[in-house]
Amino acid sequence: MKRKLPKEIKCVIFDMDGVIIDSEEIHKKAYYETFVSLSLEVSDALYKSFTGSSTINAFQRLVAHFNLDENPEELVLDKRKRYINFFENDPNLHLVRNVEEIIKYFYEKGIILILASSSAMVNINRVFNRFDLNQYFSAKISGADLKESKPHPEIFNKAAILANIPKENCIVIEDSDNGIKAANDANIFVFGYANKLSEKQTLENADAVIADFLELKKFV
Template sequence: MKLKAVLFDMDGVIVDTEPLHRKAYFHMFDEVNIEVSEPLFESFTGQSTINVCRRVVDQFGLNETPEYLVSLKRKHYKYLFDHGELDLIEGVFDRIQDFYNNGLTLVVASSASMPGINLIFERFNLNPYFSAKFSGADLKESKPHPEIFLKAAAHTGFDKSECMVIEDSTNGIKAANAANIFCVGYKSVNSKNQDYDNADYVISDFSEIAYAKHKDFFKS
């Protein structure tokens, strides 16, 4: 595997925004008077907000449009983002710097909206390390469809066999598999009921994929 590019998911991989997103979604569900079960909510993980809202509108027969639900959810998320505590996932910034300093091309490929991605990147000064940012909200298909990873890999200019995806969700891992790109599954203490069986390599700490540890493998 001649590793030349790393495609990072964002939520749950770079930053732990999942609790904020969860709270924002459930505030939105309350506003439109629906009760979403835990299994249904867990099935949303890794999907873009607009696709989640389309599913909710269809499943609950709502009169509101998906776009209106998106606006409600984003309103709550923005408030929580501005008023809550938020940190990068432990060890991920060291790995970003490590990969960058070893000449790898870094791209973020997230289901989050581009404004949401930019909020995180500006807050933690990540822009200097990444060559591009892709938002699933701007694409036709959502994870587990491979579109976002295919576009992100194509942007790097390298072959898919020279790219690696880092994902934390079932849908993200399925998307990487469908794109035929090597996938590292990040299984954190915050991961809930996600399936890592189809990841090519599973980690629970970012030190496990330090460039120096896998230098020979990455360059073979």
């Protein structure tokens, strides 16, 4: 059942990869370089199932799926090195279209902004420092630091607590089905952002779907 949009929006909780920054492609390159180094053939369906999950959760599942001897934590570090290489050497890496404008729009209206990403905090800080976003956000949460990964609702429950705003006055913006399920289970209204670069996500359980961030101005 779809939730109704809050009558008054006081907090916006953003995912990062695929919502704030178009980094899904370099994450995919880093993952698949790691898979090749392990001589693994990972299907599109299996890779798609990782979207929105933390990297440690993805590699834990990969190790179990292929019955590998490798330590998932070491695989995370290997993948992270590859990601950093792409991040630092790709001059075309950019913010999602119009997301900076909507972030500033919310901020100027006094709405609390929280970042709730499955990425490691080192990657979150790398993005926020490169694009000068720290000034707008009250808090940043890394799913890698939590007990549970999306689609578990822990990250969004924590975001609402950190914002000190009732859930009925919060909204989430997500581009992955795992993230949308986490927001659903946290009982927070969620906009699905239809990013064409995100890995075949249906967004079918989002409370509403947008294709451009400027669409949000009519709601807030």
